[in-house]
Amino acid sequence: MVGTPVLFIVIPLLAAFIIPLTGMVWKNSVRIIPGIVLSYMLILSISLLWHITETGTVIEVIAGWKPPIGINLVFSPFSGFFATLMIFLGLLVWVYSYKFKRNIDSEPALKYFILLMLLVTGSVGIVLTGDIFNMFVFIEIVGISGYGLTSFYTRRDSAEAAFKYLFMGSIASTFLLLAIMIVYSQLGTLNIAEIADKMPMMSNKLKVISLIFFMLAIGVEAEMFPLNGWAPDVYTQAPGPIGAAFAGIVAKAATYATIRVMFTMYDLSGAMDFLIVMGILTFIVAETTALRQDRLKRMLAYSSIGQMGLVMVAFGIGTKEGIFAALFLIFNHAIIKGLLFFSGSYLVYTKKEKHISDVNGMGKYLPITSVLFTIGAFAIIGLPPFSGFWGKLAILTAAADSKMVALIAIILSVSVLEAVYYLRVVNRIYFFPKKESMETQKPTINALIAMISLGIIILVIGFYPDLITGFIDRAAADLMDKTGYIKDILTINN
Amino acid sequence: MEKYLEILNYAIYGAAILLLLIGLYGALTKKSLIKIVLGLSIMDSGVHLLMISIGYLKNGTAPIFSPGHENELAKMVDPVPQALVLTAIVIGFGVTAVALALVIRLYKHHNTLRIDEIKNLKW
Amino acid sequence: MDIINIILLVFLAGALLTAFAGKVSSIVQDTLFLITIIVPAILFFLNININSETVISLSKIQLTFGLTPLSLFFAFIVFGLAILAGFYAVGQMQGKKRKGYLYFNFLLSIAAMFGILVSKDLVSFFIFWEIMTWSSYLLVIYNGKNVQQIGIKYFVMSAIGAYAMLMAIVIVHSLTGSFLISDMIDGFADMSAGMKLLIPILLLTGFGVKAALMPLHIWAPDAYSNAPMSYTSVFSGALSKMGIYGMVIVFMTLITKLPQESLIRDIIAWLGAITAAISTLWAIKQDDAKRLLAYSSIGQLGYIVVGVAIGTPLAMLAGLFLAFMHGVFKSTLFMVVGAVEKQTGTSNLKEVTGLIRKMPWTFLAALISIIALAGIPPLGGFVGKWMLYESLITSNHYLLVTLVFFSSTAAFLYCYKFLFGFFLGQEEKEWAHVKEAPAIMVVPMLILSAISVVLGTFPQLILKPINSALAFYGMPDTYNNLWKESMIFNKWGDQVALTPIVYGIAIVFVIFAVFLFFKNRKTSRYVTTKDISTSGEVPKEYENLTFKENFFQPFLRAVEPAMRRQMDKYMLAFAKGLEDLFDFTRRIYNGNGQTYAIYALLFVILLLLLSNNLFS
């Protein structure tokens, strides 16, 4: 064991505070230290993930106060799966953007890496924390680093996107506080496990209303249907790799929060059906909108939102198969959307407007990037033998096992649309003549490394899904075991 | 008379909720970005006030064991919401600062503060 | 490691190597490509073992592979065509770009077809089905012509089919707890009535797309004609048969257990017949040889579907026999078109004329295949069609047989048009330079033509495997009593009854030909079409004496009402309508941050108002 969960938060923060100092001495350290920290976090999380297969959930208390008095961090198979995935993607984003821009040595560019590192840290914090108010703090950390990253390019309409994000984000955080306070006023605790334990003591009315406020607050970050207007703008205007980070890290953390709140904290019976309805609405609206996009990144953004809707549906199914499917989808979405954003931003790198037609004929000029984009597109459509297929099969099987035939039909019909708009792009890459007077930007070595490793993962998991099904299975079982979670935390003797 | 006083007890809740609604109204209807940010701040304040008042105990004292008051444990108001509000205020400040910075940039970029004219990104 | 896994791995490794071998040398690439086709075929045929099963265990799913007699029969088609088309492709791709791309996808789709045939569970079936779909999709858009429309149309239709199938698969899994095809068949009887109806319909939709059954056929004409011809010969010859393969299984195992059995059979048979009729008419109308053949393929698949759907032993035999024959002669014809296109640069029947003397071997292959296609004795097509007619009549489908017979007769028209267009008619100067296609392209065509000829006389060569395949699914053994089933077979069981007559005619024909040849040896003289000055008027060079313009115009005018309603247009209109709808709905993202916040408020209000109903 290399460390305990608290280091996931503390080490990056320490680094973030030190970097401004080292940056004065050695400029490149601003770029390198986040990478080292993220690698350390990855090693830590993988070793912890192995460790917990033997010992069971690791629960760490802060300041020596046992839950529910102190804040505690929970590294369970479920949260550990999320954390590892997010850190891995964060590291890849770092690798990808190590030399993303030629003029990256200017000052704000250096802030990019710190913001990225803290974005990952905040997301990991959301996932690991066992305290609802602490979760709020981490959501805000993610939010502010998100605003900063979104408005990174001063030339674009990025401030507009960031402002929309901030607008929604602060409404969300207000309602989150409100919800937390309602719960606290009734139960006198902020610890998720104890809240879950005491939940029957709360009156039904307050339960429902606080849950609604929670849904509004977390739904904004989780890109739930009527609350996701900010998301496509942010994905589009942020630097390319940050789109991948939003899709793969922030949205995942928010989904985790949704599940923790709805599944673990509350015991309302209609909640899961509600999740299915919202998920399917999100899925349909986002995918149909994606079909009509003429900008590449915006299309990817809507597609990403749609996928998150599908994840919500899978969680809403609520059986162990459903949660397995949801986690598989999350894994797939993280790596595939990551690859699509990575390769997509190079395909339209030189273009200001980033139209889909700008990818015309890129297959010849950027062969590796194009192939990788194609692999990503095929994988996200759910074609075998890429990893996306297993996720799709899992959610459909889960839906079928719960006798939701209509749901299967909806998912599959919308998937046809998804196939259409991705293949449109692939067709353009390979079979359209290149536009006049267009220079291309060859991907840098580090970007290629990041993209190729994602592509390889997609293929390997596609051929042999068992590499991760074990982890996902344990994670799903862990989430299902609600009483175990409560007992583990409330009876810890550390 | 006591009944009215009972209602007056809830005045602070009412005020807080009113603040929340006023802030929300401002954020949702005003066109100026600055006013929207103000609205968001007011909304935040409303929630903070609400939080504080939830922790209040009638005739309670501050949760400080000042000399001579070491044993007034039962009378002390709930310190937790106060601690939370402290955190929430600081976070709200950070968000507001970022929001204002964004407003400055939006104004430079679009030369207007009207939110319905800043719609380059849509559909 | 079982032989099936090895074959699949060989395919995969070979495909990858071939794709990148182009960097080394073109010859190496060609060789690798051919090796990758031939080696698995040899491995497969040396190790046929019906009873063995391979299981690849994943934690959630077990992928099971094994052979059935039915898949063995289809594997013959796939491997046979793949090898011949492979050689042909090497010839056709000489000096073309994107060779690695074609080889890679070609191999992958062959591998996928093989995978489909050896899959014993639905998941691996589906996996290979999808691999087949996307690899063929990548080849359909190979030429880059109008890919946005053609490619997307193909893929969308395929996706609709595949997803229908996937839906059936997961439902079956939820009902039986297993993905095995055999478990599906066993458990089918216990399912509820609704599911019993739903599952076969979904599966048939899936297979119907690949078999180009109305109304799911709209992708086919474009896709067949747009893919490179070396691949289209496999595409039409073997890949479409995967749909037939699935249909056979569904009809023999699931439909028979349904209360609505005869209804579904009739509906599908009628759909097949209508497909055949309509697409035959469309084929007549085409001026492009590729499109003509594409429509013809759809029509032929229609016959096959009729046979499979009717499902009497004779009809099944006829269907599968036709499937085999169609694979043989249609891929020959596509190869012919490819050869002509390679040599002349176009496949338009109006432009190319009089190649009979330039490309005699190609003509020979075309002639034989056209005869087989038209169903004229003594070639293979005739046997199949006869059996089909007879089975329809004996099972009292008189209207159906009329329709089938009509389209079969109408098919003569396009057969003639095809043959005439390319090979007969006046020789234009434009095509004077045309030479015969290289041997590597011609030989596969001739081999396939030879198969057509042989099967006309010795259909039992292929009827025997068909019979054992059907027997596996519980069809009564008809092979030894074929004469009871159809009057085309004689009592001795293994010969076509007409064979003596055919031989008689053939011998007379040959004698006559020899006689003519010797008689006219000295006096015959080659004349061009323009050499008709003896009738008094000397035609000018530019005058077009062929009647290729408006071929069969009166006939087409007569059937025009039937062709006015095009499925294509309806579907396109539907798609357009959907897109407009989505354009409308996406306006909810109107770009104003405030509006988004209002959505959030309304979301909360709505939930608050509905909270009593939502949560309890």
Added chain:
Amino acid sequence: MKKAIILISLTILGVYLIDIFTGIGFGTQHFASGVKDAYLIGSKETLRVSNVVTSIVVNFRGFDTLGEVTVLFLASMALGGILYKKRHDVGERSVLFPSTRIVMSGAKLLFPSIVLLGAYVFIHGHLSPGGGFQGGTIIATGFLLMLITYRNYSVSHNRLSWVESLAGVLFISLGLAGYFVHDSFLANVFPEGKLNDLFSGGVIGIIYVAVGFKVAAELTGIIYTILHEKD
């Protein structure tokens, strides 16, 4: 129309909220057993910190505070990124009204006492109402006063960075000391002392001082960045 919908919606929301909160009740204990009592007792007995809010903010829920400090840090960093200009012109700021001599002298006079007050507030954060955030804010107001009074008053960015970073590092190092000594991040490593002593509460006072410095530096930085925007 839009406004009407919003007003109606807000009314509904208000009705629901009032309904909830009158249900919750004001000025009474709402829950049977909560963490509140544990905090009160723990603060008095174990931590020996008389200001319970401080012990919650710094120790019981110190992790929140770490996050909070990070939020501020992030805000100042994001602000710098958003309002970034190629060359930092430290020249004169544009002000609507130039300050008069009275204001100038007054500001000079007030500034040290404001800073002193701020320092007092965060040093005594564990004894009396106040603490690092409050004290830091007070100090920042001192700088704000100077900045708006004197057009060319400038704060060295580097110096702010140093203060900010060192304070942050101090906070985390104290936390890590607890991690290495007591296996628990932020656990107390210094003697607790006596209730109501200046040197009581172990690390809590020190951490709050660090927080005070950090907040002061960050707030000043934020104000400084925004003030330097030219329109």
